[in-house]
Amino acid sequence: MSKRPYHHVPIIESQEALIEIPLEKFAVETPHPYEKLGAPYGKHSPYFLREGVVNRLITAQDYLQQKYADWYIQIFDAYRPVEVQQFMVDYSFQQALAARGLMESELSEIQSKYIWEEVYKIWAAPSLNIATPPPHSTGAAIDVTLVDSNNQIVDMGSPIDEMSDRSMPNYYINNSHPQASVYHRNRKLLADVMEKAGFHRNPREWWHFSFGDQMWAWQHNQLNPDNLMTARYGRLY
Template sequence: MNYRNLLAGLAAGLLFYVQTGAELALAAVPKDAPKDIKYILGFYYGNGENILIRENNGRLELLYRTALGDKSFAAANLYPLSKVHFDSYTLQESGPMSNTEAGVRFERDPDGYGISCRVGGNTYSRYFLGTTTGERAKSFRLAERSAEDWAKLRAEAAKAAVPAALAAGEQAQLVDAATVAGVKVNSVYAGSDNLFGAPLYTTSKLFVSKEAAAALGKVQKRLAPYGYGLVLWDAYRPWSVSKLANLALSDDKKDMLEDPETKGSTHNTGNAVDVGLYSLESGEELDMGCGFDEPSLRQYASYAGGTSRERYLRSLLREEMELQGFKGIEMEWWHFEFGDCFKFAHLNVSNQ
């Protein structure tokens, strides 16, 4: 038997299998929805009810929320819409006790944004969120503070000390995230385009634990065949910055962040990251259904709205991150924690 030919044949077959698998994976990426469709996707409310319009593989679907506690609409009743013409559709409700059809009509403003949705005899008004394509709401910002006010808060945060209970534990070895090949660093809190409307960091550098950095590198390599890369919005956060953020929150918004005096943030350990995806070809960040730090129902990992492509990208990111030892959370689709963050000390070293 010619083992050389046999091995060559097996290698060729394996290469074909790998290439075919990659091609199939790439072929599964949903096409982006056209802009005129994106402009009517989102939340509508009326008659004490909430509905969500989403796109699914080129077709519109109406999700009717049956429980207010279902923040992500993951358990909502789903009704496919059949297009009649332009912004007119029909909704078919079929079941053992009924088989009815209702007309669905969208109304747009002069800029093309959907502003109302009429289902049968009921009219629902649009509720805009965020600034992604199809949404026209302003970016969420906390109450604006003066430069003098920020200076006082920074001074107070700098004087504070990490609580002993949080300072205990294993100390992570931090490395510059920019050293992870292919990972794009976009430190949101180094500038003013964030929910605080002011920089929290004095540098645009981001650091992460050595182990988490190695895992990010593996994720990056697996995403490359798709033409995607990781964009890092936040990583290690000095405890004093968490303290500053807490001080900047008004009393009615303190629950937006963990109390730095009792729980702190997993970002303080160097093992938590906030990430999204960007295009390796254009360098542009991809639309993942909502922007980083958007405080809305769209921030939930299981959010059922948006487009097929947006939901696919979120799922791909989560799958690849979790394969390399990260754990996602439901509250924020962009937040991931590597390993057991709680065995690590909350650090307060500068990220210069």
């Protein structure tokens, strides 16, 4: 995999603690979707983040409830060791093969390259290089959606982790789907409360937000070229 633009941002590790998310303040995907598949999390559950990121997530939840008192941010995934990143990349490749009715042993080089490119549109490479950590392996990134007052997941027009253009945050902004405006409004609400708390959204994924990692710093620097930031969170463990 080639480097992504944000990988050029230096990391000056803050040594901030990885702490447990206070799940009572949020809605939670149960059982955890990747643990259910057998992902090897080890000593930390997926529901951990850096302390400063947890505090901002609580702030985002407060912003949401100022608008909709009985709505919650639902946590899908947070901290992800590199081993889990590798597991999910491999799993997603196999899912992509199955969806196309293909066998890995029968793939041409061109077919294999195309499918891996599709996988890496959604998944960061499971890099062990300390200069290019997967965002979730820093404890700075989180995948979230919303739950309404009826405890129903708010429809965003596509599921988390879908490998298609529907994952793009603004996919529905000028779309002919009859529910397009609803889906876009829901995505915008999620982005608004998260961004107000200091997060930036992944340009390719409506559900992925981060604070303090390389992607966040790179996005900050794109918006503020006169006030450049380094990343404060690198790979953990």
